[in-house]
Amino acid sequence: MRGAQALYFLRRTTTLAQHLCSLTPFIATPRMDFSSFLEENPSDLVYTHNRRIDELIKSGNLLSAHEAFDEMSVRDVVTYNLLISGNSRYGCSLRAIELYAEMVSCGLRESASTFPSVLSVCSDELFCREGIQVHCRVISLGFGCNMFVRSALVGLYACLRLVDVALKLFDEMLDRNLAVCNLLLRCFCQTGESKRLFEVYLRMELEGVAKNGLTYCYMIRGCSHDRLVYEGKQLHSLVVKSGWNISNIFVANVLVDYYSACGDLSGSMRSFNAVPEKDVISWNSIVSVCADYGSVLDSLDLFSKMQFWGKRPSIRPFMSFLNFCSRNSDIQSGKQIHCYVLKMGFDVSSLHVQSALIDMYGKCNGIENSACFTRVCLA
Numbered sequence: 001m002r003g004a005q006a007l008y009f010l011r012r013t014t015t016l017a018q019h020l021c022s023l024t025p026f027i028a029t030p031r032m033d034f035s036s037f038l039e040e041n042p043s044d045l046v047y048t049h050n051r052r053i054d055e056l057i058k059s060g061n062l063l064s065a066h067e068a069f070d071e072m073s074v075r076d077v078v079t080y081n082l083l084i085s086g087n088s089r090y091g092c093s094l095r096a097i098e099l100y101a102e103m104v105s106c107g108l109r110e111s112a113s114t115f116p117s118v119l120s121v122c123s124d125e126l127f128c129r130e131g132i133q134v135h136c137r138v139i140s141l142g143f144g145c146n147m148f149v150r151s152a153l154v155g156l157y158a159c160l161r162l163v164d165v166a167l168k169l170f171d172e173m174l175d176r177n178l179a180v181c182n183l184l185l186r187c188f189c190q191t192g193e194s195k196r197l198f199e200v201y202l203r204m205e206l207e208g209v210a211k212n213g214l215t216y217c218y219m220i221r222g223c224s225h226d227r228l229v230y231e232g233k234q235l236h237s238l239v240v241k242s243g244w245n246i247s248n249i250f251v252a253n254v255l256v257d258y259y260s261a262c263g264d265l266s267g268s269m270r271s272f273n274a275v276p277e278k279d280v281i282s283w284n285s286i287v288s289v290c291a292d293y294g295s296v297l298d299s300l301d302l303f304s305k306m307q308f309w310g311k312r313p314s315i316r317p318f319m320s321f322l323n324f325c326s327r328n329s330d331i332q333s334g335k336q337i338h339c340y341v342l343k344m345g346f347d348v349s350s351l352h353v354q355s356a357l358i359d360m361y362g363k364c365n366g367i368e369n370s371a372c373f374t375r376v377c378l379a
Helices: 002-022 034-040 042-058 062-071 077-089 093-105 114-122 125-141 147-159 163-172 178-191 194-207 213-226 229-242 249-261 265-273 280-292 296-308 315-327 331-343 351-363 367-378
Strands: none
Touching: 042 062, 042 077, 062 077, 077 093, 077 114, 093 114, 093 125, 114 125, 114 147, 125 147, 147 163, 147 178, 163 178, 178 194, 178 213, 194 213, 213 229, 213 249, 229 249, 249 265, 249 280, 265 280, 280 296, 280 315, 296 315, 315 331, 315 351, 331 351
């Protein structure tokens, strides 16, 4: 649509320029006012406004994009698609739904580009009913066979945990690409259904769908949930062969967590050491793993190195340190960690942090401190 409008605009301006150039130089030619030209051609005016809205959204200025939208007297489906996509991208789900409803009520027919943005908003459980209504709209308008729309529908039902519906739509697809396969893998990874996870992975193998780092992240994380040691190590071998363990930091971090879940501290250390450029997640993971398995000296050594390399620790290592102090009744170290948590400015109002501190003081015979801290938390 936008391409056709651009071509039309180019032809009109080219014809106009040729006409002006053909006039004799002795004839005074009035200067063409661009704004008046746009007023006489509303389709060109809409295209110009759409370009402006697109630029504002890409620059992160959603409020100004809405202001430009409100100033438009004539809008087309591209205008609404841009605003719906922008609101979806920036988390304004309700506004995106309202814009879609407004577009339909105005009599504008959706394009294939409309539905992926709308369906991604409806993947929130708050908009489950609206998502099903949009699916009905997809069928009535004949967009059900569009690959991008079908992929968005699979993602919708996968996020809503309606797995059977998602699988049915997935099975009916003529061309299953990497994106839609990863959507199902993420769904089964989150629900802990490792059997279905491997079924989708085997179908990817049979149909020749190429894998990426995200695919292996979901697969290995699924093995972590059920502690599938043999399957996880096979996936690790495939990751090494494909080079994802070095080129993709997320895969490397998932491997650290996988070996930790399986109780293999040396495997976690090997996966950590294989990462050429470690990020803060890598450091937090390995420090927490060592503390969880009682290697407190290794954990403290890694914690020092982490700070040396300028990586700010998250609350996760401190939680592991507090749990270690609880198990070993080391109240002095626990108090030091508590002070460090406050000094670093972490949110101690978090339920997990409060539970760890109360548990640490209680198990270290610091009943008074535990009771005092409990009263503070409940205040």
